[in-house]
Every structure is written in C-alpha cells, then in structure tokens.
Amino acid sequence: MIGKLIKITLAALVLFFASDTLAGNNMDPAPADWPSFDYKREPGQFKRRQNGMIDPTPDVVSLKFLPKDNYGFVDWTKSIRDGLIKPRDSILDSQGPPPETSEPAPDVVIKSKLDFMPDVLFPHSAHTVWLKCSVCHPKIFKKKAGATPITMTGIWKGQFCGRCHDRVAFPTRNCFKCHSVPRQTTEKSTAP
Numbered sequence: 001m002i003g004k005l006i007k008i009t010l011a012a013l014v015l016f017f018a019s020d021t022l023a024g025n026n027m028d029p030a031p032a033d034w035p036s037f038d039y040k041r042e043p044g045q046f047k048r049r050q051n052g053m054i055d056p057t058p059d060v061v062s063l064k065f066l067p068k069d070n071y072g073f074v075d076w077t078k079s080i081r082d083g084l085i086k087p088r089d090s091i092l093d094s095q096g097p098p099p100e101t102s103e104p105a106p107d108v109v110i111k112s113k114l115d116f117m118p119d120v121l122f123p124h125s126a127h128t129v130w131l132k133c134s135v136c137h138p139k140i141f142k143k144k145a146g147a148t149p150i151t152m153t154g155i156w157k158g159q160f161c162g163r164c165h166d167r168v169a170f171p172t173r174n175c176f177k178c179h180s181v182p183r184q185t186t187e188k189s190t191a192p
C-alpha cells in the first residue's frame with residue numbers, strides 16, 4: 001500500500017518536471033534564472049521563490065542576465081558595479097582577502113604611438129577588483145606610466161595586456177574599449 005503510494009507520488013513528480021521541460025520552461029542549464037531569482041541579495045543568503053520557499057538550485061547567475069558591451073560580451077566591470085555579482089577573494093573562506101595596499105593606483109593614459117589610433121586608457125580599478133598588484137607589477141608592467149614598451153603586436157602575441165585580454169578578459173577585437181581616449185589633434189599636426 002505505502003509502496004504503491006510512493007510510486008504514484010514519484011510518477012506525479014516525474015510528470016510534473018517533464019511537463020515543465022516539454023513546455024520549454026526551465027530548459028536553461030543555469031536554473032537560477034527563474035524569474036523569482038533575487039539578484040540583489042547578499043552573498044550567503046538563500047534564494048527564495050516568490051512564495052518564500054528556499055530555491056535549492058545552484059547559486060549561479062546565467063550570463064544572459066549580465067550586462068553586455070557593444071560586442072555582446074559580458075561587461076564584468078559593470079556587473080560588479082551594479083552589484084549583480086560579488087566575486088569572493090578566495091575559494092576558501094579561511095584564506096581571507098589579500099592584504100590591502102594603501103598605495104594609490106591611478107588610471108593611466110597610454111599614449112598611442114600611431115596617429116590614427118586613439119590613446120589607451122588603463123583603468124586600475126577595473127583590474128584591482130579582481131587582481132592584486134603583484135599579478136602585474138613588476139613582471140608585466142613597470143610601475144611608472146609610459147615605462148613599459150607596450151606594442152599591439154606584443155599584445156596579439158600574448159604579452160602585456162594580451163596576457164589576459166583575448167584569454168580570460170574581453171577580446172582585443174573590441175579595439176575601442178581600450179583605445180578609448182580621443183587624441184589631441186594639436187599634437188603632430190604641424191609635422192611635415
């Protein structure tokens with residue numbers, strides 16, 4: 001008798017989920033995208049459905065809900081600024097955040113060597129939210145504006161900015177996300 005009840009319950013459950021799937025619902029591999037998902041909750045809090053029930057699906061935000069840049073790639077900097085994601089400092093809580101540095105890291109304008117390309121703005125803050133200083137200094141970049149002989153060919157070969165861009169950060173074909181500072185036209189304009 002009880003065995004039969006269990007079987008019927010199981011069958012009902014299977015049917016319930018199958019009908020959802022057949023109807024095309026919840027087909028997303030990241031089921032946290034259900035409309036009731038509360039993106040603004042603090043890390044560590046449970047997701048809850050509209051009816052208050054805890055949603056046990058994995059705690060992930062599907063990429064399709066994150067803002068995109070003009071090339072359609074996820075805009076990670078905006079995602080953090082808008083509070084949609086909040087990356088942890090380490091996988092193990094016991095490790096804690098990396099040591100703070102009080103040294104300022106100003107944005108750097110890297111002058112373009114060629115006339116037709118706008119200058120490059122290197123925003124420190126967009127990087128230091130993910131990376132500690134020693135990831136880049138002193139091995140990849142000197143800690144002095146203009147001191148590193150960065151070239152585009154080098155970047156395409158995986159040096160300088162290309163250590164990460166085209167690999168784990170937005171791709172270099174999005175030229176103007178880096179070359180974002182219009183050049184001062186007075187410069188060089190008198191050259192023969």
Ligand code: HEC
Nearest residue numbers: 111112113114120150151152153161165172173174175178
């Ligand atoms: C990840 C950031 C980044 C992206 C994306 C990027 N560049 Fe650059 N680019 C630089 C930096 C930094 C320099 C070195 C400073 C300079 O000369 O402008 C540079 C230099 C250049 C130069 C000057 C000549 C040279 O070889 O150094 C040209 C031309 C250039 N880039 C073209 C492009 C084009 C075209 C694209 C897109 C297909 C592009 N860049 C995408 C960062 C970037």
Ligand code: HEC
Nearest residue numbers: 103104105108127131132133136141143144145146147148
């Ligand atoms: C993703 C790589 C990266 C990280 C991480 C990084 N920097 Fe930089 N930093 C650069 C680049 C690129 C330059 C410009 C180098 C050049 O022009 O030759 C620079 C230049 C600097 C300069 C010189 C600025 C000037 O106007 O002369 C200082 C100071 C600096 N960084 C401090 C820091 C500190 C402090 C941290 C950590 C909080 C940090 N950086 C993290 C890439 C990085």
Ligand code: HEC
Nearest residue numbers: 076077120121122126130135160161163164169170177178
């Ligand atoms: C050690 C890895 C690393 C290096 C080296 C690096 N970047 Fe980045 N960069 C990132 C990451 C990670 C992000 C955030 C993810 C993304 O936007 O794809 C980022 C984001 C950016 C952004 C987007 C900022 C915004 O507001 O959206 C710009 C612009 C940028 N990098 C320029 C540069 C330039 C120019 C260089 C070289 C001078 C450089 N990066 C070198 C890892 C790196």
